[in-house]
Amino acid sequence: MKDWRFWFNEQRGTLLALAIFIVMFGFYVLNHPAGFTANVVQTAANKGVLLALVAMAQTFVVLTAGIDLSVGMVFILCNCLASYVIVGSPLMVAGGVLAVVLTGAVCGAVNAAIVILGRLQPIVATIASGAVFFGVALWLRPFPGSDPTFSSDLADALTGKVFGVIPASLIFLAATVVLIWIPFRRSVSGRTVYAAGSSEVAAFMSGMPIRRAKFLAYVLSGVFASFAGLYLTFFTYSGEASAANGNTYTLYSIAAVVLGGVSLFGGRGSAIGAIFGALAFRAIGDLLFVFEIDPLWQPLFQGIVLLLAVSVGAARLFQVRNRLDLFG
C-alpha cells in the first residue's frame, strides 16, 4: 500500500503529462475528419517525435539542475551535417549516422567541459556555445539543401509504418527509452545525476561521482539532440541552418520538459515524462488546426494554452505548506 503511494508520488508529473496528452490527442482524433486511422497517428507521431527527442535531450541536463539553451543549435547542426553524410550504400549511411551521433556527443562534451571544468553557469555558457554550434551549421549549409546522392532508404524506413500500423518513429522513441534512458536511470551515474540535481553539496559529501555523471548527462543530451537532427533530415531530406528553428526547438523543449513534470530546479522527473510533455505540446498545436481557427489567431491561442498549461504545472503556489516555504 505504502509502496504504491510512493511510486505514485514519484511519477505524478509523468502521469499528469500522460493524462494531458490523452485528453488532447483524444479531442484531436475525435474532431479529425479522417478519424482514428494509422495515417493520422503516423503524421502526429512524426511531428511529435522530433520535439520528444529534443525534450529528452533537455531532460538530461535539467535533471542536473542545469539548462541547455544550445540544444536546438546542436539539433540544427546535426541536421545540416546529416544532409551531407547520409549518402551512398547502406554501409556508408551507417557510417554517416555514426558521424552525426558522434558530432552530437562532441557538442555535449564541449558543453560539459565548459560547465564542469570551466565552472560557468549552464544558462550563459550554453547560450554562447549555441552561437558557436550555429556558426558551424551555417558554415556547413550556407543555403538550405541536400547532397544530390542523398540516400532516402533509411529515412523512409524510420519515418514509415511497421506492419502497416505502428509508426516507426514511435518504435525508435521506445527503443531509445529502453536502450538508453532506463539503463542510464538505473546506473550509478543516473542516480548521481538525480542526487546532484537535488543537492550538489549533499551528493558531493556522499562521495558520488558528480563530475562523471554530469559529463555523461551532457553527452547524452548531445546524442539525443543528434537523434532529433537525424530525424529532421529523414523528414525533410535536406539540411537548413535556421536560427529561428533552433531557438524555437530550444524554447519548446523547455516547455515540453515542464509539461512533462521535470523540475527545472533539478533532481525530479524523467525522460518518459518529457516525451509525453512533448507529445501533449504538439497535440495542443494540432488541436487548433483541427478546430479551424483563423491561422492568424493560432499563435495567440497556442501561446495562451501554453501559458495556462505550463503555469498550472509549474506554479509552486499550490504546493506550499506554509508561508516561508513560498520563498524556499
Place this chain on the structure above:
Amino acid sequence: MSDTTAQAATKSRPWRQRIDLPVVTAFGCIVILLAIGSLYSPNFLSPEYLLQQLKVGAFLGVIATGMMLVILLGQIDLSVPWTVTLGAMMASAAVSWGPAGEVFAIPFGVLCGIAIGLVNGIGVAYLRIPSMIITLAVNAVAQGLMVAYTGGFAPQDSASAAMKVLAAQSTFGVPHAVLVWVVVGALAVFMLTRTTFGRAVYGIGNKEVAAYLSGVPTQRVVMIAFALCGGLAAFGGVLLAGYAGKAAQSMGDAYLLPAIAAVVLGGTSILGGRGSYLGTVAGVILITLLQSILSVMQIAEFGRQIIYGVVIIGMLLLYGRSGKVSS
C-alpha cells in the same frame, strides 16, 4: 566616450572603495577590442565611429538595464524579444490614431511593455512559477497578439516624430539615443544604490527568505522589477522603431541573448544579488564593439557566430567562474 557614462555611474557610488574585478576586466577587454580594431582600420578610434557605436549600443543598453534588474533578483526574462517588438508596434500603432496618438505614442508603447512585465511579475512573485517558464510562455502570447494584430506582415504605421527625434537625431554631434541611455542609466544607478527598492533587489537576489524575514515586501518588489524590465524592453523597442522609422516583425529577436550576455559579462551574477550597473555599461559596449568589429572585418556570418560565442565563453572563463563545490 565610454568614460562619460562610466564617470556618471562611478560618481553616484563613491562608497565603493574596492576595485571591481569583473568591471575592470570588462573595460580592459574593451580597450583590447579597440586596439585590435584600430590595427585593422584607423577610423576605429575616431570620435564619429565611437559615437556611432555608442548610439547603436544605447538600444541594447536600455534593454539590458531592465534585464539586469531581473537578473539581480536571480530570475531571468525570456519575454524580451516580443516585448521589444510589442513596444515598437504599439507605439507606431498609436501614431495612426491621429494627433493625440502622436503625443501618446511613446508612453503607450512603454505602458504596453509594463503590462506584459506585470503578467510576468505576478506569475513569478505570487504564483511562484519559475521565471524561465512564465516569461517564455508570455513571450509566445505576446508574439501571438502581435501576429493577430498585424496579420503577420510588417505593419504600415510609421514611428512618430518624437520617436525619430529621440532615436535617430543628434545635438552637437551627440546622438539623442546616447543621452536617453545616460538618463536611463543614471536613474537605474540611483534606484539600485540610493533607494530601499534597490537594496531590496540585491537582498532578494542573495536570499529571498532572509529579505522577507527582514520585512521587505519581496513579492511586490519582484513584481515591480519585472514590470520595469518589461517597460524598459518596450522603451528599447520604441527607440528602435524611431531609429528604423517603423516597427517590424521579430525585430526584438536579436536582443535577447546580447542583453543577457551584456549583463553577465559586466560581472552581474546570473544567480542574482551581485553586480553593478557600471559593469552592465561595460558589457553593452563590449558586445556592441565586438559585433561591430566582426562586421567591419567582413567575416562571413558563420565566422561571426563562432567568434562571438568563443569570445563570450573566453571572457566568462576569465572572471565569471563560480566557486567549487565542497563543504
